[in-house]
Amino acid sequence: MTVESTAARKPRRSSKRVSAKKPPAEQTELVQLLTPEGERVEHSEYSIDLSHDELRGLYRDMVMTRCFDAEATTLQRQGELGLWASLLGQEAAQIGSARALRDDDYVFPTYREHGVAWCRGVDPTNLLGMFRGVNNGGWDPNSNNFHLYTIVIGSQTLHATGYAMGVAKDGADSAVIAYFGDGASSQGDVNEAFTFSAVYNAPVVFFCQNNQWAISEPTERQTRVPLYQRAQGFGFPGVRVDGNDVLACLAVTKAAVERARRGEGPTLVEAFTYRMAAHTTNDDPSKYRNEDEYESWKSKDPIERFRTYLSNEGIADQDYLDAVEAEAEQLGKRVRDAVRTMPDPDTMAIFENVYADGHALVDEERAQFAAYQASFAEEGN
Amino acid sequence: MSSIEKMTLSKALNVSLRTALENDPKVVIMGEDVGKLGGVFRVTDGLQKDFGEDRVIDTPLAESGIVGTAIGMALRGYRPVVEIQFDGFVFPAYDQIVTQLAKMHARALGTVKMPVVIRIPYGGGIGAVEHHSESPESLFAHVAGLKIVSPSNASDAYWMLQQAIECDDPVIFFEPKRRYWDKGEVDTSAIPGPLHQARVVRGGTDLTLAAYGPMVKTCLEAAAAAAEEGKSVEVLDLRSVSPLDFDGIQKSVERTRRLVVVHEAPVFFGSGAEIAARITERCFYHLEAPVLRVGGFHAPYPPARLEEEYLPGLDRVLDAVDRALAY
Numbered sequence: 001m002t003v004e005s006t007a008a009r010k011p012r013r014s015s016k017r018v019s020a021k022k023p024p025a026e027q028t029e030l031v032q033l034l035t036p037e038g039e040r041v042e043h044s045e046y047s048i049d050l051s052h053d054e055l056r057g058l059y060r061d062m063v064m065t066r067c068f069d070a071e072a073t074t075l076q077r078q079g080e081l082g083l084w085a086s087l088l089g090q091e092a093a094q095i096g097s098a099r100a101l102r103d104d105d106y107v108f109p110t111y112r113e114h115g116v117a118w119c120r121g122v123d124p125t126n127l128l129g130m131f132r133g134v135n136n137g138g139w140d141p142n143s144n145n146f147h148l149y150t151i152v153i154g155s156q157t158l159h160a161t162g163y164a165m166g167v168a169k170d171g172a173d174s175a176v177i178a179y180f181g182d183g184a185s186s187q188g189d190v191n192e193a194f195t196f197s198a199v200y201n202a203p204v205v206f207f208c209q210n211n212q213w214a215i216s217e218p219t220e221r222q223t224r225v226p227l228y229q230r231a232q233g234f235g236f237p238g239v240r241v242d243g244n245d246v247l248a249c250l251a252v253t254k255a256a257v258e259r260a261r262r263g264e265g266p267t268l269v270e271a272f273t274y275r276m277a278a279h280t281t282n283d284d285p286s287k288y289r290n291e292d293e294y295e296s297w298k299s300k301d302p303i304e305r306f307r308t309y310l311s312n313e314g315i316a317d318q319d320y321l322d323a324v325e326a327e328a329e330q331l332g333k334r335v336r337d338a339v340r341t342m343p344d345p346d347t348m349a350i351f352e353n354v355y356a357d358g359h360a361l362v363d364e365e366r367a368q369f370a371a372y373q374a375s376f377a378e379e380g381n
Numbered sequence: 382m383s384s385i386e387k388m389t390l391s392k393a394l395n396v397s398l399r400t401a402l403e404n405d406p407k408v409v410i411m412g413e414d415v416g417k418l419g420g421v422f423r424v425t426d427g428l429q430k431d432f433g434e435d436r437v438i439d440t441p442l443a444e445s446g447i448v449g450t451a452i453g454m455a456l457r458g459y460r461p462v463v464e465i466q467f468d469g470f471v472f473p474a475y476d477q478i479v480t481q482l483a484k485m486h487a488r489a490l491g492t493v494k495m496p497v498v499i500r501i502p503y504g505g506g507i508g509a510v511e512h513h514s515e516s517p518e519s520l521f522a523h524v525a526g527l528k529i530v531s532p533s534n535a536s537d538a539y540w541m542l543q544q545a546i547e548c549d550d551p552v553i554f555f556e557p558k559r560r561y562w563d564k565g566e567v568d569t570s571a572i573p574g575p576l577h578q579a580r581v582v583r584g585g586t587d588l589t590l591a592a593y594g595p596m597v598k599t600c601l602e603a604a605a606a607a608a609e610e611g612k613s614v615e616v617l618d619l620r621s622v623s624p625l626d627f628d629g630i631q632k633s634v635e636r637t638r639r640l641v642v643v644h645e646a647p648v649f650f651g652s653g654a655e656i657a658a659r660i661t662e663r664c665f666y667h668l669e670a671p672v673l674r675v676g677g678f679h680a681p682y683p684p685a686r687l688e689e690e691y692l693p694g695l696d697r698v699l700d701a702v703d704r705a706l707a708y
Contacts, residue, residue: 139492141493155476189449353487362525
């Protein structure tokens with residue numbers, strides 16, 4: 001299997017001076033266990049053996065996530081959310097990788113890991129607070145070992161590395177996974193995270209969803225080598241997996257996580273996928289990418305191919321598929337209702353949790369602002 | 382056995398770190414050259430030997446990586462004390478400090494804490510090359526979520542570092558590097574005062590000099606010189622830049638009616654500007670003169686041959702004292 005067979009893309013170049021030569025396709029091996037047509041294939045290094053229940057579970061996870069994501073996009077269009085960063089097309093990468101984890105493992109997400117959050121048991125409505133503008137986070141990271149969404153690109157990879165260094169110091173066999181994207185791979189922080197994790201042999205998996213676009217910039221603007229090959233220069237293994245193949249993502253991540261548990265250090269997983277939606281609801285991809293590319297990736301849809309596989313193998317019948325659809329609709333309705341009734345925070349929340357041990361200036365400004373506000377109430381009486 | 386000992390400021394920091402490592406197994410020290418070498422100023426001297434490479438960690442040469450991984454360690458329950466080798470090298474970590482460290486507690490709605498101390502040797506006066514003599518405290522004081530302190534003497538160095546490490550908030554701990562070798566008495570069994578409280582280090586009635594870190598000594602010398610001319614100058618060691626002890630400054634200024642703020646950092650948008658504004662608001666009817674500031678210029682820190690002129694020295698402080706008294 002070659003990259004080109006799953007990644008026929010011809011981004012329009014903004015400058016002819018960009019002349020990075022792509023490596024020959026046959027050099028970039030892609031781990032795949034399920035073809036875009038839904039056919040199960042074997043791989044020499046990675047295998048997977050799941051029960052029918054587990055397989056159906058992966059399907060359900062992906063459908064629920066996609067439905068939630070679509071609902072959030074709709075809510076943004078209706079003005080209920082200020083912004084939404086859709087994960088459309090990346091369901092397999094997120095569900096596959098997240099289902100490779102144990103409860104005691106720790107996840108450091110970007111702001112697009114809605115499928116991972118789902119797998120960690122974070123209530124989907126909690127993810128919407130920051131996009132509605134009622135908080136900047138909104139959940140306790142330690143209740144699901146799922147850190148807060150991080151907006152500054154790549155910052156969380158260092159937090160994950162430090163956390164993993166702590167895990168190793170504790171003598172625990174938990175693993176840590178850091179999510180990031182192709183754009184983040186250019187950040188200094190990501191490269192420093194690679195360096196630190198390598199020299200300390202930290203139990204961390206770097207899971208890069210290469211969705212081909214950093215807003216309007218194609219991956220060619222970030223790298224002249226396939227991203228997974230970066231790992232070699234830092235001294236740990238890198239592997240490219242078909243990011244639209246939930247089975248391969250699960251198998252590859254599981255192997256990387258187990259390697260971390262054994263104390264063998266970090267792994268870079270590059271999930272080769274595609275951002276089917278805009279960067280966020282504020283973005284207009286028609287300005288920088290063409291329809292052909294979108295269509296070619298549409299034919300590799302992660303959920304379609306998995307449904308085909310489950311149906312063909314008789315693992316899921318139509319009743320099951322219908323039941324999942326119905327459940328997803330219910331989730332959509334629940335999310336819709338929850339967002340529409342989500343209360344605005346109290347004004348004085350501005351001053352809450354600025355410091356854990358308090359700060360005289362915050363106290364002073366809080367009191368002044370409260371008195372200022374109270375003065376209006378008095379006038380009104 | 383007496384627990385009072387005379388030691389240099391850098392030794393007091395060393396003893397303080399040793400105490401913290403002994404008292405709390407979650408305390409770890411991270412930084413460039415902090416291990417075998419014991420830091421370029423020897424503040425961590427001998428600690429790796431006694432506490433191991435696991436707790437006194439030589440890091441790769443990457444400041445953002447140091448602070449970013451310290452944040453992750455704090456999330457795991459550790460209390461990292463990181464060293465940035467010199468003031469001018471903190472900027473690669475500025476992003477992690479400002480966008481992550483300072484805001485994590487609020488972002489998590491109070492569910493996580495960030496007990497991270499960032500030690501930074503700062504200030505000039507040692508004849509160093511570029512980026513080794515700066516005073517960037519105001520760049521951090523502007524950021525909510527951070528606490529900023531700077532000791533001026535060995536005793537405060539010991540105790541304020543203890544308190545910074547015990548604090549559940551991120552603390553930027555600015556160490557006055559040209560005072561590292563100044564000796565003072567440290568009582569390790571004393572009960573320290575609050576971390577963010579200013580202290581009157583010389584009483585006076587005509588004017589208040591407010592300073593922190595390396596400038597406290599300069600102000601004490603200025604006050605002594607002024608006394609010879611019959612002027613009674615009070616010196617206030619602010620100790621903390623965020624929060625600033627405005628109550629303490631106000632109390633002093635209400636008595637002396639004149640205030641001069643001194644720091645090495647550039648005057649423009651410096652902590653002196655904030656003090657001048659707030660004290661003018663609080664003490665408008667007490668003031669006999671506008672609040673004056675003495676500090677660095679709006680120019681890059683000069684090459685070492687010029688730093689004596691650039692830094693606020695005895696004469697420039699006395700000049701400001703005279704100007705304030707002339708109103």
